[in-house]
Amino acid sequence: MTQLRPFSDHRRGLFVSIDGPSGAGKSTIVAHLSQLLVAEGEHVYTTAEPSNGVLGKIAREMTETVTGAALACLYSADRYHHLETEIQPHLDAGEVVLCDRYVPSALVMQRFDGVDPVFLWSLNALADRPDLAVVLEGAPELIAARLAERGAHNRFQLTPRSSHAEAHFYRQACDRLIQAGYDVLRIDVGTGNAHQIAVTIKNRLMEFFAVSNELPPKAAAW
Ligand SMILES: Nc1ncnc2c1ncn2[C@@H]1O[C@H](COP(=O)(O)OP(=O)(O)OP(=O)(O)O)[C@@H](O)[C@H]1O
Numbered sequence: 397m398t399q400l401r402p403f404s405d406h407r408r409g410l411f412v413s414i415d416g417p418s419g420a421g422k423s424t425i426v427a428h429l430s431q432l433l434v435a436e437g438e439h440v441y442t443t444a445e446p447s448n449g450v451l452g453k454i455a456r457e458m459t460e461t462v463t464g465a466a467l468a469c470l471y472s473a474d475r476y477h478h479l480e481t482e483i484q485p486h487l488d489a490g491e492v493v494l495c496d497r498y499v500p501s502a503l504v505m506q507r508f509d510g511v512d513p514v515f516l517w518s519l520n521a522l523a524d525r526p527d528l529a530v531v532l533e534g535a536p537e538l539i540a541a542r543l544a545e546r547g548a549h550n551r552f553q554l555t556p557r558s559s560h561a562e563a564h565f566y567r568q569a570c571d572r573l574i575q576a577g578y579d580v581l582r583i584d585v586g587t588g589n590a591h592q593i594a595v596t597i598k599n600r601l602m603e604f605f606a607v608s609n610e611l612p613p614k615a616a617a618w
């Protein structure tokens with residue numbers, strides 16, 4: 397089934413976010429997906445949040461000490477700046493932008509500090525809606541085992557049963573995002589290795605490319 401491109405503010409490019417519990421395999425899958433898309437002849441730009449920009453660096457550095465609404469504001473400030481200075485220019489250049497963590501992460505991670513989900517949504521409501529928001533899921537026991545093997549990266553991952561909490565928060569976040577019109581692709585990471593999961597995402601993205609190729613040349617320029 398083909399789908400019309402849902403986000404129409406950009407003339408060209410395709411914006412894909414990849415979120416999911418810590419240790420679910422986001423970075424690994426983004427790397428595989430990028431290779432697959434390049435092999436299809438696409439121009440791919442990979443990025444992540446927090447970004448490498450000045451605000452992203454502050455957000456990452458402050459995550460261990462700043463909490464709650466203040467930290468949520470830091471991450472959303474980085475997101476709006478990241479969109480303006482990095483994501484939108486690459487979309488305007490016609491590239492496929494793959495973003496490792498985006499709004500869904502904000503709706504989940506700041507809940508570890510007890511921030512109200514309604515406040516989190518309002519902070520992020522003006523952020524561009526991706527053409528496809530991939531959300532990785534998996535049995536919390538599986539994710540927790542991977543995390544334990546790899547080691548925690550931050551204080552959230554040290555919370556007891558953090559993978560269970562993330563799974564719960566992601567389910568609620570997905571409901572909110574779908575309600576807001578996001579096109580959400582949920583994938584169980586227990587169903588295959590990182591390459592196989594990347595193939596599933598790529599196949600879904602090929603539907604977008606198929607639609608754009610069917611359009612007359614002028615309209616095809618997204
Ligand atoms: N589908 C998969 N099957 C098995 N192992 C995987 C899979 N995807 C990733 N891994 C392994 O799981 C670990 C975590 O992967 P990765 O760092 O990509 O996760 P992440 O979601 O980006 O984590 P974080 O949110 O902490 O940055 C790595 O050791 C990786 O090799």
Ligand SMILES: Cc1cn([C@H]2C[C@H](O)[C@@H](COP(=O)(O)O)O2)c(=O)[nH]c1=O
Pocket residue numbers: 445446456459471472497498501502503505506549550551552
């Ligand atoms: C986008 C975003 C990120 N975070 C936190 C979650 C993690 O602690 C780090 C990112 O770590 P990674 O290993 O590089 O994935 O940032 C957050 O709290 N809120 C956000 O919106």
